[in-house]
Amino acid sequence: MDNPFFKPTPDHLRELVLDYLCHQSYTDTARAFAQESTSRKVDEDKSEEVLPEKILKLVQLRREIKRSIMSGRVEEATQLLNEHFPAVLDETSEDPPPPHSSNSRIHFISQTSVKPIHLSLNLRILSFIESTRTIPLEYPPNKSRPPSRFRYLDDPDLTTKHQDELLHRAQKLYAEVASLANQKDRETYLKELTHVGGLLAYREPEKSPLIKYLSQERRSAVADQVNSAILYRTGRPAISHLELYARYTSALWSFMHDLHVPLPPAASRPPGVSLPPNTPITAPSKASGPAEKESSEVVPLFNLQQLLNLR
Structure with a gap:
């Protein structure tokens, strides 16, 4: 790709x-x-x-x-x-x-x-x-x-x-x-x-x-x-690539958030990658072991305006 x-x-x-x-x-x-x-x-x-x-x-x-x-x-x-x-x-x-x-x-x-x-x-x-x-x-x-x-x-x-x-x-x-x-x-x-x-x-x-x-x-x-x-x-996209990627990211994170997709463990994330600013939400968990607790937080919503306000 x-x-x-x-x-x-x-x-x-x-x-x-x-x-x-x-x-x-x-x-x-x-x-x-x-x-x-x-x-x-x-x-x-x-x-x-x-x-x-x-x-x-x-x-x-x-x-x-x-x-x-x-x-x-x-x-x-x-x-x-x-x-x-x-x-x-x-x-x-x-x-x-x-x-x-x-x-x-x-x-x-x-x-x-x-x-x-x-x-x-x-x-x-x-x-x-x-x-x-x-x-x-x-x-x-x-x-x-x-x-x-x-x-x-x-x-x-x-x-x-x-x-x-x-x-x-x-x-x-x-x-x-x-x-x-x-x-x-x-x-x-x-x-x-x-x-x-x-x-x-x-x-x-x-x-x-x-x-x-x-x-x-x-x-x-x-x-x-x-x-x-x-x-x-004139054969050009209706919006800029930057706006397209921002929309895509927002929709993707929102979709994962609604499905309560758990966050991957911090140790498995690529170097330099940080989560967007948001309030963490805990997913409902049936188990209570250490491994389950580590990944109990779900993917947060992606708030572009909130992210820009921090810059």
């Missing part, structure tokens, strides 16, 4: 960090880390790129798209998608082959849809939500400057015109959702539009019971879904 997850080498730590930085769209940090952590062998061969600019360009584009969505500039993000990643919103695009870098038996299946029709609708609904705002939501937030209302609210004629435009956009969304071929999709999106359309009933929706639809979390959810779809369409 040649998977680095099972047979790690010193270089795998560097690869894990670099993969994580690229997945999170930290372009400058990834470039600097790649250059500073390059081995001497690569330094001697100047013809070999530390981190191909082609990859960095894709990372930067994903970052720009995500930032546009997080800032509420949905049309700008859609334009970037159509220009650089057209398959993401193209309903005729075929499913790509499995990620080329995934040679393991450990895979992650995204819980969010990567279907173009779903992504397109989610972006359009978010765009509609953004157009109902009366108070800007800055990203990143500027705490030193209090939010101000849009100027058109002070002009009755402009307010009426804006409401008419919103109503027209809502009608177009309803028509598109009603034409969906999949009945379950129709029901799901019609229910969503019913709630979102309620924003039109309030002069200042930020002060209404529907304020949750105007939250930054809403933007973040769509941005993450689009980012996963870009990775999927």
